[in-house]
Amino acid sequence: MKLPFWSSDLFESTEGFALVTKDVSLTYFELNHMVSEYAAHLAKFDLKNQVAFLPMKMNIFSVVRYLACLRESIVPLLLPSDLDESLMQNLYEVYKPALSFGLDGLYDTELHSMRAPNVALPKNLAILLNTSGSTGSAKLVKLSHYNLHQNAKAICDYLKIDSRDKAHCSLPLSYSYGLSVLNTHLQAGACVYLSDLTPFSENYYDELIGENITSMSGVPFFYQMLFRTGFFEKDIPSLKVMTQAGGKLGDNLVRKFSEYAGLHNIKFFVMYGQTEATARISYVPPEMLDHKIGSIGIPIPGGKLRLSSDGELIYSGPNVMMGYAESNADLFNAEESQIGSLSTGDLARADADGYYYITGRLKRFVKLAGSRYGLDEIETFLEDEFEISCVVAGKDDKLMIFLEATTLVDNLIVTKLQDKFLINRSFIKVLSVDQLVRKANGKKDYASYRDKYSGN
Amino acid sequence: MEDRIRAQFVECFGISADIVVDELEYASIPQWDSVAHMSLIVGLEDEFDIMIETDDVIDMSSFKKAKEIVNNYL
Numbered sequence: 001m002k003l004p005f006w007s008s009d010l011f012e013s014t015e016g017f018a019l020v021t022k023d024v025s026l027t028y029f030e031l032n033h034m035v036s037e038y039a040a041h042l043a044k045f046d047l048k049n050q051v052a053f054l055p056m057k058m059n060i061f062s063v064v065r066y067l068a069c070l071r072e073s074i075v076p077l078l079l080p081s082d083l084d085e086s087l088m089q090n091l092y093e094v095y096k097p098a099l100s101f102g103l104d105g106l107y108d109t110e111l112h113s114m115r116a117p118n119v120a121l122p123k124n125l126a127i128l129l130n131t132s133g134s135t136g137s138a139k140l141v142k143l144s145h146y147n148l149h150q151n152a153k154a155i156c157d158y159l160k161i162d163s164r165d166k167a168h169c170s171l172p173l174s175y176s177y178g179l180s181v182l183n184t185h186l187q188a189g190a191c192v193y194l195s196d197l198t199p200f201s202e203n204y205y206d207e208l209i210g211e212n213i214t215s216m217s218g219v220p221f222f223y224q225m226l227f228r229t230g231f232f233e234k235d236i237p238s239l240k241v242m243t244q245a246g247g248k249l250g251d252n253l254v255r256k257f258s259e260y261a262g263l264h265n266i267k268f269f270v271m272y273g274q275t276e277a278t279a280r281i282s283y284v285p286p287e288m289l290d291h292k293i294g295s296i297g298i299p300i301p302g303g304k305l306r307l308s309s310d311g312e313l314i315y316s317g318p319n320v321m322m323g324y325a326e327s328n329a330d331l332f333n334a335e336e337s338q339i340g341s342l343s344t345g346d347l348a349r350a351d352a353d354g355y356y357y358i359t360g361r362l363k364r365f366v367k368l369a370g371s372r373y374g375l376d377e378i379e380t381f382l383e384d385e386f387e388i389s390c391v392v393a394g395k396d397d398k399l400m401i402f403l404e405a406t407t408l409v410d411n412l413i414v415t416k417l418q419d420k421f422l423i424n425r426s427f428i429k430v431l432s433v434d435q436l437v438r439k440a441n442g443k444k445d446y447a448s449y450r451d452k453y454s455g456n
Numbered sequence: 457m458e459d460r461i462r463a464q465f466v467e468c469f470g471i472s473a474d475i476v477v478d479e480l481e482y483a484s485i486p487q488w489d490s491v492a493h494m495s496l497i498v499g500l501e502d503e504f505d506i507m508i509e510t511d512d513v514i515d516m517s518s519f520k521k522a523k524e525i526v527n528n529y530l
Binding site for chain 1: 489
């Protein structure tokens with residue numbers, strides 16, 4: 001476990017399959033060969049410590065490119081493959097990447113002559129992730145090689161991933177949780193099955209059974225889908241581990257899945273994390289789950305949790321990001337690397353056994369079906385697009401839009417958000433008000449909206 | 457009945473009624489993703505006051521199938 005999951009030496013000493021899709025199976029030997037060849041190809045462009053835009057699809061090519069970037073010290077911004085074009089354009093203008101990877105095959109790449117003038121990024125900067133993927137947020141999380149390696153090792157440790165495991169991954173690889181499934185299984189010499197299917201797909205359960213899947217991972221919405229498609233009447237003999245993160249799963253469903261897991265000899269992990277901590281922050285040990293329903297658990301190995309004087313959850317550990325970037329210049333700040341301590345923006349309490357419970361949220365974002373959406377970005381977009389005043393607030397799986405005195409049709413707003421940010425309309429509620437709540441200085445009073453509509 | 461089902465498709469996916477034809481399939485348009493599928497199921501249950509069973513949740517993979525399935529509950 002000393003070598004990081006992208007290293008050629010680690011691949012060379014690992015047997016068995018690394019990546020499988022419905023079309024292709026690659027052993028560690030074969031994948032290593034592809035990555036080495038691709039890294040040699042990239043090396044010709046002389047892109048060390050420069051930014052590249054990398055859309056991540058659920059395929060082998062995306063993984064080969066990602067690993068080749070890590071080996072060549074090219075810094076990829078991992079993007080959803082279905083990102084709206086104008087949002088992509090906006091990111092281009094802010095970060096001026098030296099290279100962008102296209103979606104038409106492995107060698108579809110475009111070198112940009114307009115690359116950022118500053119030469120080299122800090123050497124320890126490994127990858128960039130959006131704080132909010134679907135809105136193409138220009139606010140990025142900077143993660144180091146150390147962050148990636150340390151978080152992968154800690155997760156392997158508590159999930160006890162070993163080389164016989166085969167994970168079913170249907171979470172986007174541009175999303176820190178999905179990426180962590182990939183990273184950890186490579187770190188452990190295990191196998192990852194990349195799939196586009198959801199529980200609503202006809203062949204979903206056949207795929208799990210036919211491929212002898214040992215673990216599956218998902219956000220709360222994924223578990224709701226499993227519930228609705230009769231998961232509890234099914235038996236997947238090879239399944240050993242289920243993990244859940246990306247927001248709070250309702251207590252009732254936690255109980256139901258915990259009970260099913262107990263009957264089928266499966267370990268069910270309820271977990272908590274943030275992109276700012278590479279992926280994972282805490283987990284509930286499965287044997288404690290029935291006693292700790294609603295908890296985010298205890299810190300992962302190597303990490304620490306505490307509460308600030310005003311009740312905010314503070315995490316520290318080797319997986320805490322190098323910092324944020326909101327402009328190209330921010331990518332060059334080396335001095336703040338390894339800040340070590342992260343204010344999560346979540347309010348929490350701890351019980352006598354040291355288990356933490358989230359009680360509210362300070363930061364202006366909501367999670368819709370597990371994806372994070374920045375409320376300010378949506379608000380600014382709507383105000384610009386429709387020339388209105390509005391407040392965007394809400395809680396998980398509910399986006400509330402308060403419009404001030406306008407004749408605008410609700411449906412127009414909902415459809416626009418759906419087209420632009422791929423937000424499902426069932427999550428959106430538009431309310432007209434005479435006046436938005438403002439503070440004495442005229443600024444919008446977000447706290448009043450937060451107190452009314454956020455929380456769990 | 458067909459019109460009431462079509463109305464749910466229009467409402468849940470935010471698409472125009474003229475593309476809701478028999479051949480319209482799950483995941484064939486970006487609007488019919490897994491989240492929209494869930495809200496479609498709930499929408500149809502409310503509209504017709506039925507409880508759609510787990511197998512049918514997966515089988516409802518086209519507009520044509522949706523009509524057949526809902527019909528079985530009425």
